[in-house]
Amino acid sequence: MQIIFDGATVRHDAREAIHPLTLSLDDHRIGVIGLNGSGKTTFARLIAGLTVPSDGKVMIDGLDSVADANTLRGRIGFIFQTPGNQIILPIVEDDIALGLKPLKLGKAEIAARVEAALSRLGIAHLAKRRPHELSGGELQLAALAAVLVTAPSLVIFDEPTNQLDLKNRAVVEQAIAALDESAIVISHDLDLVATFPRVLVFDQGRIAFDGPAQQAIARYREIALR
Numbered sequence: 467m468q469i470i471f472d473g474a475t476v477r478h479d480a481r482e483a484i485h486p487l488t489l490s491l492d493d494h495r496i497g498v499i500g501l502n503g504s505g506k507t508t509f510a511r512l513i514a515g516l517t518v519p520s521d522g523k524v525m526i527d528g529l530d531s532v533a534d535a536n537t538l539r540g541r542i543g544f545i546f547q548t549p550g551n552q553i554i555l556p557i558v559e560d561d562i563a564l565g566l567k568p569l570k571l572g573k574a575e576i577a578a579r580v581e582a583a584l585s586r587l588g589i590a591h592l593a594k595r596r597p598h599e600l601s602g603g604e605l606q607l608a609a610l611a612a613v614l615v616t617a618p619s620l621v622i623f624d625e626p627t628n629q630l631d632l633k634n635r636a637v638v639e640q641a642i643a644a645l646d647e648s649a650i651v652i653s654h655d656l657d658l659v660a661t662f663p664r665v666l667v668f669d670q671g672r673i674a675f676d677g678p679a680q681q682a683i684a685r686y687r688e689i690a691l692r
């Protein structure tokens with residue numbers, strides 16, 4: 467998937483959350499790091515068409531993130547910071563099936579796809595559970611299954627290991643590493659992006675560094691200690 471930012475800007479009350487940004491992305495894995503409030507989530511929301519640029523545009527595979535939002539829907543999956551809010555039906559497997567509704571598939575096909583999405587992440591045993599009965603890591607994986615079932619080309623993760631213990635961090639990290647889909651990972655958990663060939667460092671709504679993880683992390687440390 468090719469993502470092009472063409473002077474894309476986001477302004478809230480005359481304050482720029484994203485300064486005019488021109489950038490091209492087509493990497494399999496992209497990390498996004500930076501201080502709180504530096505613009506990471508806004509950047510991700512622009513790609514997913516959830517935030518409309520105040521100026522400029524964002525093009526995804528030649529389609530405009532706003533004007534062509536309907537065509538693009540389904541190609542980009544977004545895992546929000548609080549995945550619990552993303553699961554809306556009382557039973558995990560029903561919630562995952564919800565994403566397939568627009569396809570008008572038969573019952574057996576829906577069941578097979580839901581089972582495949584859960585099995586892929588090693589959580590088939592959670593199919594009949596209620597979201598409040600899941601641990602944080604299980605909830606992250608259930609939210610990911612709900613996104614993967616719709617077969618997106620790109621998955622955006624907004625702080626996927628936020629609040630997870632070391633064990634669940636590893637589970638989510640492995641799930642991301644195993645994805646065939648392209649992924650953009652926003653994280654304060656630097657280990658999660660430490661092997662990515664391309665990491666963007668945000669600083670006050672601008673990209674302060676764009677390159678390999680270790681250099682990006684070094685730049686982020688400089689910004690944090692500034």
Ligand SMILES: Nc1ncnc2c1ncn2[C@@H]1O[C@H](COP(=O)(O)OP(=O)(O)OP(=O)(O)O)[C@@H](O)[C@H]1O
Nearest residue numbers: 478482483500501502503504505506507508509668
């Ligand atoms: N809807 C909004 N209205 C006004 N200001 C907003 C809105 N959304 C974001 N902002 C501001 O834009 C800036 C960037 O926010 P953003 O959520 O993109 O940061 P972030 O890097 O993801 O932060 P964090 O690491 O804390 O999640 C912040 O100053 C924030 O207060």
